[in-house]
Amino acid sequence: MAKQPPSKRSSSDGKVVAIKAIGSKRNVTTRLGNVTVSGQRPSADVVRSNVAASTAALARVGIKLIKPGVHLPPKKGVPRYSADENNPGVFIRRLDGKITTGRLQNGQFVEAE
Structure with missing residues (x-):
């Protein structure tokens, strides 16, 4: 079995960690603060599916977000x-x-x- 390069790399101070996919042709890199993540770009079908799922979730929670206040059901012995x-x-x-x-x-x- 041939050796593969490590998939995790960090700087000498240990604060920055980059995770890279090995052998991927469609890599995309995202950086947030001191963290860099590289991975394979999702296909258009996966993106469409995720957009549909997140839109449906937002529609479900949107109704509850616009209603002010919190509902606390009464419990016996709790004032x-x-x-x-x-x-x-x-x-x-x-x-x-x-x-x-x-x-x-x-x-x-x-x-x-």
């Missing part, structure tokens, strides 16, 4: 807090179906009387 828009410094606690207002004192929720 959910929000700020009262009309009263500064007052918080609203939702716990197991019960809604109470109060303030934070020393990092603890204290119900209003």
Whole structure:
């Protein structure tokens, strides 16, 4: 078996790594910061297939990206807090179906009387 040149090469300081395909006729090189990657250029069919897949994925996620906020399903025994828009410094606690207002004192929720 004949020796083949190594496929990984690095500089003396070890920061730059180049990975090259051996025996490829359609190589393309991409550099991002200190990393250089060389490989075979994809065929037009592969590019078209990847574009179609990424377009479909973007269409699926696009609807969720434009909707503001986060949905947090309620869990038993876990309180959910929000700020009262009309009263500064007052918080609203939702716990197991019960809604109470109060303030934070020393990092603890204290119900209003």
